[in-house]
Amino acid sequence: DKVYLNGAYLPLAEAKVSVLDRGFLFGDGVYEVIPAYAGKLFRLESHVQRLNNSLAAIRLPLNYSVDEWQNIFQPLLNNNGKDQYIYLQITRGYAPKRDHGFPAETIPTVFAMCSEIVPFTGKTVGIKAVTLDDTRWQMCQVKAITLLANILLRQQALDQGAAEAILVKNGRVIEGAASNIFAVIDGVLVTPPKSHEILPGITRDVILELAQANNIASREADISLAELQAASEVWVASSTREIIPIVDLDGTAVADGKPGPVWQKLDKLLQDYKKSLS
Numbered sequence: 001d002k003v004y005l006n007g008a009y010l011p012l013a014e015a016k017v018s019v020l021d022r023g024f025l026f027g028d029g030v031y032e033v034i035p036a037y038a039g040k041l042f043r044l045e046s047h048v049q050r051l052n053n054s055l056a057a058i059r060l061p062l063n064y065s066v067d068e069w070q071n072i073f074q075p076l077l078n079n080n081g082k083d084q085y086i087y088l089q090i091t092r093g094y095a096p097k098r099d100h101g102f103p104a105e106t107i108p109t110v111f112a113m114c115s116e117i118v119p120f121t122g123k124t125v126g127i128k129a130v131t132l133d134d135t136r137w138q139m140c141q142v143k144a145i146t147l148l149a150n151i152l153l154r155q156q157a158l159d160q161g162a163a164e165a166i167l168v169k170n171g172r173v174i175e176g177a178a179s180n181i182f183a184v185i186d187g188v189l190v191t192p193p194k195s196h197e198i199l200p201g202i203t204r205d206v207i208l209e210l211a212q213a214n215n216i217a218s219r220e221a222d223i224s225l226a227e228l229q230a231a232s233e234v235w236v237a238s239s240t241r242e243i244i245p246i247v248d249l250d251g252t253a254v255a256d257g258k259p260g261p262v263w264q265k266l267d268k269l270l271q272d273y274k275k276s277l278s
């Protein structure tokens with residue numbers, strides 16, 4: 001299987017980047033994860049818009065159009081009808097000297113590969129999650145490759161037998177280590193508003209759109225830890241896992257400990273929506 005690196009398609013084993021690449025030395029880069037259903041890229045425009053916002057935020061000049069990205073990604077997709085995703089990473093590239101300041105000339109490293117989406121086990125029965133202090137930086141709207149805090153938080157959750165960490169800041173629920181969060185509170189589907197504190201998830205947008213189009217009450221509002229603990233449903237949302245119900249939070253059952261009716265409805269709407277696109 002071929003991958004894309006700086007304008008060329010080549011076998012994964014032949015795709016090589018310098019150890020002086022700023023992505024390697026500093027984590028100086030951004031990325032995207034774009035699902036493809038039945039060989040068609042899902043919401044490519046939204047992903048490219050978010051990518052451009054990330055690139056602008058880290059002052060990395062690279063401006064490909066949606067069509068140019070489409071043309072880069074298309075040869076990477078398999079025609080096997082399975083769910084896949086494109087992983088795209090752009091770094092500030094090779095610089096001759098390790099120096100924090102930007103190099104005089106930036107030649108970005110652009111890398112893309114395609115992988116199969118393996119259905120997330122535990123989706124239908126729900127997962128365990130633990131709440132942890134959000135130790136990340138103050139630019140979480142940027143999809144930066146610098147993921148050390150996210151990795152340590154996710155591993156801390158895994159070490160406790162949970163599948164995701166729910167990040168909390170001063171009693172406010174922010175998002176998951178690699179997902180956005182939804183809760184059903186007093187019958188209303190709630191997710192925190194977009195800000196520098198969360199990654200603006202494409203799945204999050206899709207869920208809010210589907211809820212609105214199907215008369216399911218929803219609201220973008222802050223969620224307190226107490227509200228999360230008392231919620232009748234809690235889920236996390238991301239491109240590769242879609243929506244996953246949390247049935248155990250910090251060792252306590254969420255409501256009756258089973259995936260709830262609002263999750264069931266939205267999951268069905270999401271599956272139908274995916275099918276309608278192919």
Ligand code: PLP
Nearest residue numbers: 178179180199201202203238239
């Ligand atoms: N929040 C964080 C921190 C993430 O890493 C991700 C995706 O991996 C998301 C939210 C969900 O974003 P999307 O729905 O675009 O995959």
